[in-house]
Amino acid sequence: MSGPHLRDFKRIVFFTGAGMSxxxxxxxxxxxxxxxxxxxYRRYACQEAFVRDPAAVWEFHNYRRGLVAAxxxxxxxxxxxxxxxxSARVTVVTQxxxxxxxxxxxxxxxxxxxxxxxxxxxxxxxxQQDGHVVREELRCDGxxxxxxxxxxxxxxxxxxxxxxxxxxAIEGCDLFVxxxxxxxxxxxxxxxxxxxxxxxxxxxINPDETPASHLYDVHLRGPATEMLARLADGxxxxxx
Ligand code: BV8
Ligand code: ZN
Numbered sequence: 083m084s085g086p087h088l089r090d091f092k093r094i095v096f097f098t099g100a101g102m103s104x105x106x107x108x109x110x111x112x113x114x115x116x117x118x119x120x121x122x123y124r125r126y127a128c129q130e131a132f133v134r135d136p137a138a139v140w141e142f143h144n145y146r147r148g149l150v151a152a153x154x155x156x157x158x159x160x161x162x163x164x165x166x167x168x169s170a171r172v173t174v175v176t177q178x179x180x181x182x183x184x185x186x187x188x189x190x191x192x193x194x195x196x197x198x199x200x201x202x203x204x205x206x207x208x209x210q211q212d213g214h215v216v217r218e219e220l221r222c223d224g225x226x227x228x229x230x231x232x233x234x235x236x237x238x239x240x241x242x243x244x245x246x247x248x249x250x251a252i253e254g255c256d257l258f259v260x261x262x263x264x265x266x267x268x269x270x271x272x273x274x275x276x277x278x279x280x281x282x283x284x285x286x287i288n289p290d291e292t293p294a295s296h297l298y299d300v301h302l303r304g305p306a307t308e309m310l311a312r313l314a315d316g317x318x319x320x321x322x
Pocket of ligand 2: 203204205206207208222223224225226227
């Protein structure tokens with residue numbers, strides 16, 4: 083197949099959104115069956131809601147933990163993880179909180195919006211990694227403050243060191259592959275512009291057009307698993 087092949091690049095950034103997990107069964111945010119269609123994030127997924135009713139916010143996040151725990155990385159995740167085992171340096175910059183990239187074996191991951199399986203105390207800010215379980219203990223054993231999901235909700239600032247690491251990886255890449263994001267949430271949606279400035283080859287994988295499509299050289303209009311297999315075309319090791 084003509085077009086870019088992963089093996090031709092030395093420094094690859096995969097920039098992923100909820101569409102990367104759609105074929106694993108994780109609901110997206112905005113598409114059909116999107117989680118924000120069913121649940122108002124102002125009631126279940128923002129700091130104000132958490133201060134108002136932490137138990138309700140936990141009920142919602144435990145429900146999401148249950149959903150994600152039943153899902154596993156699809157073939158696209160394994161192609162991304164294997165690409166990282168080769169000569170090319172690969173960085174995953176993800177907006178997803180489901181932890182599927184790490185589960186598939188990717189190592190260099192910038193989780194821009196946090197992780198569903200990690201908590202942080204709302205008072206002393208200590209962090210704790212949870213297993214794939216429903217969280218029952220809601221009070222910090224250190225200071226008695228409330229544990230909150232270590233997720234970046236709307237209105238929360240991103241963790242600067244993670245955003246800086248993502249930006250640095252993108253400024254140094256020669257291939258930038260965006261997979262399954264609607265490109266409407268900031269500051270994540272600013273990142274493709276850095277790839278354009280870096281002169282990287284830019285590929286957008288998404289069945290649909292997005293507000294950022296004009297920033298890309300190549301548009302692969304189909305599902306993540308199939309389109310990633312195309313980018314790995316003929317590369318038995320990546321497609322194994
Ligand atoms: C902040 C975790 C400082 C939470 C999330 C500048 C301009 C305008 C607004 C702002 C701005 N700067 C800040 C804002 C405000 C706000 C924002 O961006 N609002 C938007 C809506 C306009 N940003 C913030 O609040 C950020 N914080 O800026 O702090 C500050 C503070 C106060 C005031 C000002 C500034 C924090 C943003 C992070 C929020 N947290 N997630 C949780 O999960 O509970 S955002 C969440 O939605 C995701 O993480 C992701 O980032 C985002 C979008 O989702 P996508 O991943 O793209 O998924 P979506 O469902 O939308 O699309 C799926 C796509 O996949 C579709 O295109 C579909 O076609 C495609 N697809 C489907 N199936 C497949 C597929 N693709 C491939 N294969 C398939 N099979
Ligand atoms: Zn504490």
